Amino acid sequence: MANHNSAGPASKYLCERLFEELEKRLGLLTYEQGENKCSIKGAGSVFAWIASHAKEYGSINVWFYGDANDAMDFKKLTIYKRSSLAGEWKRYASSFHLRHKKQLPEAVELLSTISYPKSLKTSQ
Numbered sequence: 767m768a769n770h771n772s773a774g775p776a777s778k779y780l781c782e783r784l785f786e787e788l789e790k791r792l793g794l795l796t797y798e799q800g801e802n803k804c805s806i807k808g809a810g811s812v813f814a815w816i817a818s819h820a821k822e823y824g825s826i827n828v829w830f831y832g833d834a835n836d837a838m839d840f841k842k843l844t845i846y847k848r849s850s851l852a853g854e855w856k857r858y859a860s861s862f863h864l865r866h867k868k869q870l871p872e873a874v875e876l877l878s879t880i881s882y883p884k885s886l887k888t889s890q
Contacts, residue, residue, distance in 0.1 A: 768821045770799040776824025780864050781816050784828070787874045788814075792882060806877075813885035814877050815858060825865045828873065830881040834860035837880055842872040857888070 770781060785797040785806055796807040804816040815829040830837075834847035843862040864873050 768819050769802055770804050770816075770819055772821065773819030774821045774823065777819035777821070777826055780824055780826050780867065780870075781819060783867065783870060784814075784816070784826070784864065784873060784877075787870055788877060788882075791874055791878050808882055808885060810882075810885035811857075811888045813881040817861070823865075825863055827861055827863055828877075829858040829861045830877055831857050831884050832860060832880045837862075837876055840872050840876045842869050843876065857884075 768777075770778060773781070781804055785795065785804075788806060789795045789797075792808060794808075796805075798805050798807075803818070805812045806814040806816075811831070813831045816826050817829050818827040820826070829848070834845050837843070837845045837860055840862075843864075846861045848859045848861065862873070862876075864870070
C-alpha cells in the first residue's frame, strides 16, 4: 500500500472520485493529500481518511467516522470493525475497501448519511 502520490492510477482515481462525488452531494468539502493518507473534511471534523492506496490495482482503504454497526446495511461494501483504540482515532472505528467505481454510490451514501453527520457534532 502507498500514499496517494505513489499509488497506482486506479487507486488515485477512486480516491479523487470519492471526494468529487461527496462534494457534489454535500457541498463545500476539504480534500487533503497527506504524506501517509488523504482526508475529507466538511464543516465539522474529518469524516473520512483514506489510509492506504494500492500500487498495483485499484483499491483504497477508507476509515470513516462512526460505528460499524450503523453501516451494516451497505451490502456492496464489506465493513471492517476496528479493534479498540484510544485517542483521536477512536472516532474512526470502522473501515471499508473501495475496489471498484461501481461501489462509489454506496460509499458516498454511507459517508453522507452516517459519517458526515457525526462529524458535524465535533470539531478538529
